[in-house]
Amino acid sequence: MNPSSLRPDYRAAIGMITPSANLVVERVTSAILADFPEVSGHFSRTPVFGAKDLFPDDYDWDGMLGAARLLAQARPDVLVWNGSKGATLGFDVDRELCRRVTGETGIPATTSSLALEAALGSLHARRIAVVAPYVTGYQTKLVAGFEREGLEVVAHAHSGIADNLAYATVTDEAIAAMIRDVATARPDAILTWCTNFPAAYGVDALERELGIPILDSVTLAVWHGLHMIGHADTRGRRWGRLFSEPAS
Template sequence: MKSFGTITPSSNIIVERVTLAMTRDVPDVSPHFARFGFAGRSDTVVEDYHWPSMMGAAQLLADAHVDLICWNGSKGGELGFDRDRVLCQRIEDELGIPAVTSVLALDQLLRGAGIERIAFVTPFRQPVNDKIVRGWTAAGYDCIADLGAGLSDNFSYSTMAPDVLKGMARQVATEKPDAILFYCTNLPGAGLCADMESELGIPVLDFVSAGVWGALSALGLSASLPRKWGRLLV
């Protein structure tokens, strides 16, 4: 039995739901979770991770002797991908456990498929979307469309209706991206990816399911995932 631990903000309810749903299809893996306190607005200016919170959550997971730690959060896309690389390195150096993040997993999936032209569907206000576009552009992607729902409270993102998210995906699809990203780990987009791929004819990725894929891939278990989570995750 292999195990992985996931770090998630305290106001996030989607990460655990999706992780448990995805790992039901994977034999011999045990997922575990640690939260750090965050229950407020996500549109405040943040230039770095709060390292005591992140490393404290990682330490709690290390106490369970997990084989891998995953930061299933989207903030690294705004801060710059190198912040997530530093986080993974710190976890490995200080705790002796390899680590992955959803941002780096998405980057791996997109680059593996040769995809550069991307569009974002987010729950955020435009200033946050602008930071996301800057972060992904700096990583070499052509961000041709972004559409936010104008929300700012972290918990509220989890309440977005599937039909609203589908409509937003259809809207950014008119710009002809090569892939669409449901951009937030408290956004209920994972279960919509396969249907939207069938409708739109392009890959549709979700941040949470990408993070779970990244963890399972690092453990050598991603081949067990069914196509219902998206075409690039199999």
């Protein structure tokens, strides 16, 4: 087959900003976009690493906007912060992030947290369970952040890891065990929350086993970016029920 025959008529592009110590976002994004050959993914990083957050109560605005400016030079159709911190800062902070990114670049923007808001609206889900790799203090902060958004956290589980890079080392078996544990509370949806947490690969099988939607923070960001440029559809269904849902 001539390679030129594989070229789509229109090539859309998603720009992803990811934490600097992240090993998961690029892998999962590229794997999902393999089902959408007309859409390419492009990446920029902002400093997030180690066990200590240098900006615990806000974003590193210079780092975030610098990463967005670099991506904007490639003129993607949408810019996405594929990071989970907005859940602790508040969704309004992510809305401000998107306002600033779009104001500087002229490109529409979204985040993992705003994608979650859209997905929960589509599912009419308010009772959630949360699975994450964090230490107890940060997990408590995360749960409180979701509750400030009007969500009821009925169960949660976490791995107790402090280092950002080490989040990616949690095994499939450990993630599945935590998901099954919180599923006993029968939430409307289960969140696997941290974009360096390799939960996306098991979502479809566990959803089918448990009968509960599972929303992964990395997958959410890709899904919402695809929706914003008019390319999300059931071709992504192997990544979970989310790809059967419209964005509200």
